[in-house]
Amino acid sequence: MKARILGMACFAILLAGAAGAQTKISGTVTCAKPDVVGTQEVGDHPGHTLSLTKGTCSWSKPMEIEGAKTKDDTDAGFTEATATRMTGSGFVVGTLDSGDKMFVSVHDSTPIKDGKPGETAGTWSFSGGTGKIKGIKGKGTYKGTGSADGSITFDVEGEYSMPAPAAPKAAKPKSK
């Protein structure tokens, strides 16, 4: 009887572990100065603008996801700037070296002092993926430092999990 209870407890622990299995990931990505598609003055305070931007990024230290490595990204986003702060929200489509794609939502904030941006701090979360990473979930943080050419290098970290594979359907016995 004791052995049976122990067996059931072990099985429950294994199931719980599999369901919540989070894998840590980290990497470094550099994004070129973004293309500004449009900008508008808001009009309420000097320097308050909204901008629509898109850009490309490449991973110098890739994140490894399900055995594939992140290669490059495209991003599209909004930036709201005031005299003292920039906040950005956007969407990243990342391509892995396997050809699979990951979809990521990002949100960040950058302090401005004397007209110059400081360190960017942000959060991200997976909103989906294709191929082997279909159904990926996870989130994390990033920090970025700008360069004189307008590019920003981000250190990214976080974790992800993949949905458990669906159990094979048992064939129904045919009734005679």
Added chain:
Amino acid sequence: MKLRILGFVCCAVLLAGAAAAQTKVTGHQDCAKPDVAGTIDAGDKTGHTLTLQKFNCTWSTGMEMAGMKSKDGGSAELVEAWSNRTTTTGTYVGNMENGDKFFVSFHDSASVKDGKPAVPIKGTWSYTGGTGKLKGIKGKGTYTITPKDDGGASVDVEGDYDIPAAAPPKTPKSK
């Protein structure tokens, strides 16, 4: 003694009323087809786009604030659209008849079917500031948007506001 207690109660009620003095506002504005500064595909899903645009509007029924009426204004806004939903976030700068301004932050969302948003589109707004007699204005409300065939929009607005009482003038110190 009873009169004294009654006096205190009346004073407390008046003070509480003054502190929470909210004035209702309503109005209607018509907005021309927006100027689109740019649109980009997010790239993750078909039909997921980001758009930056600006509306210019005229109040046919001005909102009355501090004895003045709103005349016209404009909004800078960011629109995120999917195949089945659209959300808009932005800032509106309104001009009063006397030249004072009020600033409003707003947000709305609508489901989309066959490429068109379900109407009326409903949203919420809140004052973020003002100038002149509207300096320090606070308040919030709701709005409904009915799109027009020409790309413009008809907007009904309602809510409430209050403006902080001006600080009493400092009395000169006696020597």
